[in-house]
Amino acid sequence: xxxxxxxxxxxxxxxxxxxxxxxxxxxxxFKENFWVITKTVFSLFWLFIIPGFALIYYWHDSLDFIERxxxxxxxxxxxxxxxxxxxxxxxxxxxxxxxxxxxASIIIGILILLKKRQKGKD
Amino acid sequence: MEKISKYLExxxxxxxxxxxxxxxxxxxxxNQIKHSRPYAYLASDAFFHQSVADYMETVGKIKFTPxxxxxxxxxxxxxxxxxxxxxSSLLAKISGLEVYDSMYLIVSIIAMLIPLVFYLLARKVxxxxxxxxxxxxxxxxSKGFNVLFFWGFWLFVTGVxxxxxxxxxxxxxxxxxxxxxLGIFLAATSLSHIPETFYAGIFIFILIIIDIIKNKKxxxxxxxKIIVSSIIMFVLSIHYIIVFSKTMLLSEGYxxxxxxxxxxxxxxxxxxxxxxxxxxxxxxxxxxxxxxxIKKEKTFKVASISIYSFSLGYFILLGVAKRSYxxxxxxxxxxxxFFGFGIYQLIRIINKKYIALSSCFIAIALILIITLPLSKxxxxxxxxxxxxSWNALLWIxxxxxxxxxxxxxxxxxxxxxxxxxxxxxVSFIVNVNNYIEKLQKGLINRRxxxxxxxxxxxxxxxxxxxxxxxxxxxLMPKNNSNYKCEKGYRSIENVPEEDSNKDIxxxxxxxxxxxxxxxxxxxxxxxxxxxxxxxxWIEEIYSNNMISILKNNKPGVDCIGTNQ
Numbered sequence: 302x303x304x305x306x307x308x309x310x311x312x313x314x315x316x317x318x319x320x321x322x323x324x325x326x327x328x329x330x331f332k333e334n335f336w337v338i339t340k341t342v343f344s345l346f347w348l349f350i351i352p353g354f355a356l357i358y359y360w361h362d363s364l365d366f367i368e369r370x371x372x373x374x375x376x377x378x379x380x381x382x383x384x385x386x387x388x389x390x391x392x393x394x395x396x397x398x399x400x401x402x403x404x405a406s407i408i409i410g411i412l413i414l415l416k417k418r419q420k421g422k423d
Numbered sequence: 424m425e426k427i428s429k430y431l432e433x434x435x436x437x438x439x440x441x442x443x444x445x446x447x448x449x450x451x452x453x454n455q456i457k458h459s460r461p462y463a464y465l466a467s468d469a470f471f472h473q474s475v476a477d478y479m480e481t482v483g484k485i486k487f488t489p490x491x492x493x494x495x496x497x498x499x500x501x502x503x504x505x506x507x508x509x510x511s512s513l514l515a516k517i518s519g520l521e522v523y524d525s526m527y528l529i530v531s532i533i534a535m536l537i538p539l540v541f542y543l544l545a546r547k548v549x550x551x552x553x554x555x556x557x558x559x560x561x562x563x564x565s566k567g568f569n570v571l572f573f574w575g576f577w578l579f580v581t582g583v584x585x586x587x588x589x590x591x592x593x594x595x596x597x598x599x600x601x602x603x604x605l606g607i608f609l610a611a612t613s614l615s616h617i618p619e620t621f622y623a624g625i626f627i628f629i630l631i632i633i634d635i636i637k638n639k640k641x642x643x644x645x646x647x648k649i650i651v652s653s654i655i656m657f658v659l660s661i662h663y664i665i666v667f668s669k670t671m672l673l674s675e676g677y678x679x680x681x682x683x684x685x686x687x688x689x690x691x692x693x694x695x696x697x698x699x700x701x702x703x704x705x706x707x708x709x710x711x712x713x714x715x716x717i718k719k720e721k722t723f724k725v726a727s728i729s730i731y732s733f734s735l736g737y738f739i740l741l742g743v744a745k746r747s748y749x750x751x752x753x754x755x756x757x758x759x760x761f762f763g764f765g766i767y768q769l770i771r772i773i774n775k776k777y778i779a780l781s782s783c784f785i786a787i788a789l790i791l792i793i794t795l796p797l798s799k800x801x802x803x804x805x806x807x808x809x810x811x812s813w814n815a816l817l818w819i820x821x822x823x824x825x826x827x828x829x830x831x832x833x834x835x836x837x838x839x840x841x842x843x844x845x846x847x848x849v850s851f852i853v854n855v856n857n858y859i860e861k862l863q864k865g866l867i868n869r870r871x872x873x874x875x876x877x878x879x880x881x882x883x884x885x886x887x888x889x890x891x892x893x894x895x896x897x898l899m900p901k902n903n904s905n906y907k908c909e910k911g912y913r914s915i916e917n918v919p920e921e922d923s924n925k926d927i928x929x930x931x932x933x934x935x936x937x938x939x940x941x942x943x944x945x946x947x948x949x950x951x952x953x954x955x956x957x958x959x960w961i962e963e964i965y966s967n968n969m970i971s972i973l974k975n976n977k978p979g980v981d982c983i984g985t986n987q
Binding site: 321325337343375 | 432433436437440441444445448449452453454455456457479480483484485486505506507509510512513514516517518519520528532533536539540542543546584585588591598599600604607608610611614615659660662663
């Protein structure tokens with residue numbers, strides 16, 4: 302239960318962070334139209350921040366939110382870069398990679414959580 | 424109090440991120456994300472990375488390099504580390520940005536994450552120190568240091584980023600299954616820039632030796648973790664490591680350069696002696712002295728990472744030249760912990776009670792004080808390519824047959840050879856010295872020296888599924904069916920005389936620039952162009968304010984009326 306609450310709370314933080322990034326980008330790139338900014342920020346979150354944050358959740362009890370957010374983003378860049386390159390070598394086109402890797406990372410993150418929750422119950 | 428401290432941390436991080444993106448990205452990008460051409464690109468390297476990533480994005484994977492960048496050879500393995508190309512291509516694909524925009528965006532965000540990872544390391548000691556470590560990192564945008572971004576040392580930036588994440592993983596080896604993090608970060612480093620993997624390896628080796636000396640026994644658990652991480656790294660980067668070992672390792676390898684006095688010039692970088700750190704360096708030195716005096720165990724990890732990273736700038740003493748000297752451009756980030764530590768201790772002497780709060784406010788004040796004057800350093804203008812030259816490249820890409828070679832007469836923009844890759848054609852640019860010599864003689868000759876736009880020392884190609892070979896020539900010979908990928912390492916042979924000392928009447932497509940910084944060069948361009956246009960079979964097929972492209976419909980026929 303505690304884990305679910307934590308996840309809900311941190312999910313909300315990520316949403317707030319998305320909104321904050323939208324505002325920062327709009328202020329910094331004020332000559333750009335909002336649709337381009339939204340797509341860019343969404344892409345950054347989809348490709349790097351969310352997959353990294355999902356995967357780093359394995360260490361959620363040892364690392365606090367800020368640490369997971371920063372190092373999780375770094376992990377997102379690493380996973381997308383490394384796994385994407387290898388998927389390309391076996392013939393999987395980038396058009397698929399940009400969906401496969403984030404979705405797989407999120408699924409792995411959820412599986413880790415389920416396993417952890419199961420362990421907590423045991 | 425804890426809640427306030429948490430909010431304060433969010434606030435300072437948001438200020439840091441905003442200020443970094445402002446100085447590093449929004450400023451050079453003139454507050455736009457999308458541009459009609461590569462913006463703030465000031466050197467050939469930048470165009471080279473952009474053009475490779477652009478090709479990768481088009482073909483959808485990273486394996487072979489575009490044939491027009493290797494003299495028209497098909498299936499040449501791309502020997503540059505792939506991670507930055509992969510990241511920029513994927514971002515471009517999903518966001519709809521052009522690769523030249525997405526690549527700069529990725530590099531800026533990665534550069535921003537480097538101080539943040541250092542921040543995490545400093546945070547383990549005290550949050551106040553971490554806050555105070557952030558402002559100094561903006562100095563990487565000061566003059567001389569900011570070539571990191573505008574000259575296109577982007578693979579290096581990516582390599583440093585993942586090297587620092589490796590250090591973070593090493594500082595967190597106590598975490599359960601930490602070898603997974605270490606393994607993936609090591610793999611990312613090796614796929615981003617090999618020298619940084621090597622430096623990370625040395626650090627790991629030093630770590631193991633220190634551990635053995637300290638505990639007087641081998642820590643099997645540590646060794647196991649390192650071995651498993653290394654296996655993960657090799658599995659994930661084996662393909663690139665093989666390509667690297669058969670190309671750059673052979674052509675560049677160990678640099679063996681010992682001329683320490685001229686290291687900056689030899690490395691093609693601005694002079695960055697220790698004194699270039701200025702007042703910030705003095706504050707960091709004070710922090711270092713405090714560290715030596717206090718010697719708290721909590722500070723050892725981050726301090727040793729800082730000292731080691733800083734010392735990379737002195738690995739020139741090992742003969743590795745540019746691969747070490749370039750790390751000086753990140754010195755302000757590497758010493759950020761000591762800078763924060765120094766100020767923190769000074770504040771502590773004055774006011775112990777509200778130290779966390781005062782650290783935060785001083786950090787914010789310092790960010791403002793440092794970034795405001797710095798912002799003018801990153802307004803570098805639109806870069807080396809003007810809109811007309813860019814439009815001409817796109818026109819060539821879409822209208823000239825892909826197997827045709829294009830010859831460029833003098834141009835300020837195209838003297839950055841990699842820019843011409845954006846035409847998707849094998850390109851040659853006139854040799855400037857030879858051109859000026861002929862201009863000074865006031866002659867329009869039939870023959871001019873041209874050099875091929877290419878970027879590699881060797882062309883690695885597949886012989887079969889698991890074996891490799893090399894191409895012999897820099898330029899793919901036309902109509903030679905015996906020419907193929909061959910066994911055994913060889914560096915490529917120069918472009919043959921008939922292609923480099925070119926009879927302009929033999930050229931099918933010629934590009935002339937109408938305006939240059941030195942007007943006389945443009946006048947000479949125009950004089951040649953006008954002479955050529957006097958032949959009925961030579962026509963202008965494209966023109967704008969800057970560029971004129973001619974097509975010769977009878978290559979080989981005398982087009983100047985002289986055999987000079």
